[in-house]
Amino acid sequence: MRIILVALMMLGAALPSRAQQTPPPDAIPVGTVRAEQKAISQNIEFVGRVEAPERVDVRARVKGYLEDVLFKEGDMIKAGAPLYRIESDTFEAEVKQAEGALQRSNAGYDLAVIQLRRAEELLSKNAGTVVARDQARALADQAKGAVTSDEANLSTAKINLGYTVISSPIDGRIGRTNVTVGNVVGPDSGVLTTIVSQDPMYVVFPVSQRELLKNAASENKADPRDISVRILFSDGVTYDQVGRINFIDVSVERTTDTVTARAVMPNPKGQLTDGQLVRVLLGTDKPETRIVVPQAALIADQGGVYVFIVEDGKAVMRRVKVGGESGPGSIIDEGLSGGEQVIVEGLQSVRPGAQVRATPASNALSGM
Template identity: 85%
Template sequence: MRMILVVLMVFGATLAARAQSTPPTDAIPVGTVRAEQKPISQNVEFVGRVEAPERVEVRARVKGYLEEVLFKEGDMIKAGAPLYRIESDTFEADVKQAEGALQRSKAGYDLAVIQLQRAEDLLAKAAGTVVARDQARALADQSKGAVTSDEANLSNAKINLGYTVISAPITGRIGRTNVTIGNVVGPDSGVLTTIVSQDPMYVTFPVSQRELMKHTSSENVTDPRELTVRIRFSDGTTYDQVGRINFVDVSVERTTDTVTVRAVIPNPKGQLTDGQLVRVLIGTDKPETKIVIPQASLIADQSGVYVFIVEEGKAVMRRVKIGGESGTGAIVDEGLSGGEQVIVEGLQSVRPGAQVRATPVPSTLSGT
């Protein structure tokens, strides 16, 4: 009898152990993903606009008929490349006239110098007068002044002749021409065309005082120039170049309490266009280790955000504090320590304390 009781006790213990190790048949099937600890460079997003560091409005500096347009609209232009040619005959004639006037004044000056020397020699021999010497000296000085004036007139004539060829002052992409061959152009003609530099480019964007202080007062960043700048286009794609902040305005916009920030970013392929509206992503080079879970696991109610995790075959609710996004994942600042099995599938049937049958599913977490 005692042997039978022992056998029954052992058999009962075995059944109880099997019952504990095997989920009940009414357990809810769920899919889970492990809460991962990942190095995260958190980004803050702003609206910005691309600006060319150099932008030049090309104008005519002398008046004349336009003979040639020497560029193709929209092309890349190098500094010094000729853009327009103005009829130069009149300006060439002005140069020759100035050269002739200079020759005459130089000849007059040479004669005045000789006469001054003669007057001084006669005065030294007591054969001349002081008045004659002074008159000769004054004439020499006048002649020298005439030479200086004519030299300046010749230089000015040559400068004006040089202005008949309008060249690119900077390297960049040139816009459309506002004048065509045969028109009279001059200083009053307005802008002939515009050139904007291409590489690198600026991106300017307003940042609130709170956001600026939040990022520059952290233990990882002490200078805004240490922050990385990325660009996201209107179609959702991210630009493949990384920029750096190079200027923070010295005053705050009173109406919006924002500071204008400017970043410089490479543009080797010309993908960025002056005036283009973009999304600006600000981050750091020093990623922090954060817990990341799929956004599909998040549930919100009036008290905040929570997730379900699996503990000992049961669904357990955990309140979490979300600190942002990382691609398809959510960054958890509080509530999880990493390694928990977070339920991502079958949530519609899960209740706190419910028995669940967990099946790991492939993680789809991706970074930005």
Template identity: 65%
Template structure:
């Protein structure tokens, strides 16, 4: 029996291969990635313009008579109803004017009654041959003068009452009220200018100029267009889309000679008051029937010298797909004309670690739709 020295046994144990941390042939761990499903959706065909929001009703509130402002009865920026009190002008002088006109009318009516009695007496005397025709005619003329005076007094009383009513300045339309240019204690009158402004809120107009070239393109894209059925959508400056759809209700009858554009106006619902008079927005004008297109997020697109491609998940692995882009989508979405089919899983998150052929674990994430 051959004896092996102890030191040799220790050296053999140290240099002999031990079990590996990962067994031979075991596949690498799958890379977790975020995916969305390529979807086929009906997308609007639209032309984009820059538009301006305009109130359907806009009123500049002014004073119709001169007097001291006694009260401001609204809160700036609040919604108001038609007929709501806005300002109150000191009433005392106008109440006195009404009473003075009432007194003048009473005197005129009394004079008319006396003139009628005198005419009757003159006629009776003439009938008994005790009076003259001249006296009767003079009495008749006095009665006519009294009637005219009464008519004038009635008009003066009506004017005084109207002026008294003007001391209460009310909202002529419903809408949102702006800031006041005057405060309590100031003298206001017709020369004071605009006291405040009211703009209606719902519905609201959106106007936008359309070039002759785009206008012809629209006419070609929409067969027998009915403007009442032409829809528009609008986006705000931050790229977010307004949730309501508007309808074109007016196309200007002439072309602006300085810009060679036609002004188009649409009516847009505004129940929550999100749209404000004078606001600048992006307008998407529908030019045809919706088309079925494949839509994926812009975040899924990768560009190189060969063009644009995406990674899709097939049998648990990342696979490269070259794609052809269609019309530009809206916001985070892209339209794919070729290279993808509906239902395929497209990688949008974790792309910086993805390589063709590696094993991946698909984790679905939320996605949005786009527009042509």
């Protein structure tokens, strides 16, 4: 009997303590998640354009009738592939004419050399005169000059004949043709077609001076070569390749106070198109440990942004400084140290100092 009495006394002593830990019946039910410390790579977003590293406007270098278009619009082509053929009969005739002129000048030079030798022999035997020798030498020099001139004319004629077949100077994708067979083309005809290289591609985007200064002043200053570059298409899909910054301009654009940066982006499947508008995401390969909370926990007023946390069964307001986004969560730079129970459900009824009954939030809000 004495043992039962002692047990009842101990149970009575424990009841007041348990009653103190249980929230009062009128406590506000809330859902909470813990402020987590995560290793994340924070991204900065810009708007950029895709540019081909090599872009060639194909033009005719000689004038003539266009005989053939030797490519299919939009195809990939190799350097040296023939694109257009211009009627070549006239240019072949010019080559033959230049060859004939060169033959005549070579024959004239050979004769002048023979005559110079005879004049020198006669002079050595006192049978000729110095004047005759000098005249023969001058004629030989003139004949040599004629040979040089005709050789140059023949080279020019052959070069022009070669220009009747217009070939691709680079590997890349070719655009549509601006001329068709039967038209007269020449140096004044404008661009016949355009070729752009495909892999890799450049992504060019402006970076504000504020971001550059912020990076320069940061303790974790990032080397541009360590910054990974990802891009998002206009439909929100993330490109599956990662690029690297390879160039930052040496001057600031005065009208926008930005510096042009350029990244090299692999394009093995040809998904990137020259001139395409994309969203550029920059992030470092060295993740930093940051505190992350669901975006649903953030409340804004005239004083800034704050969250409610649970301490001793009560709602406590904490002012925070948001440092960006990480997926569905927000990065907190100031105001939380990690591990706090942050309220994400039932916020419409919560007031500072209110008694709350905390339970884990639903997956829709707690998942980050």
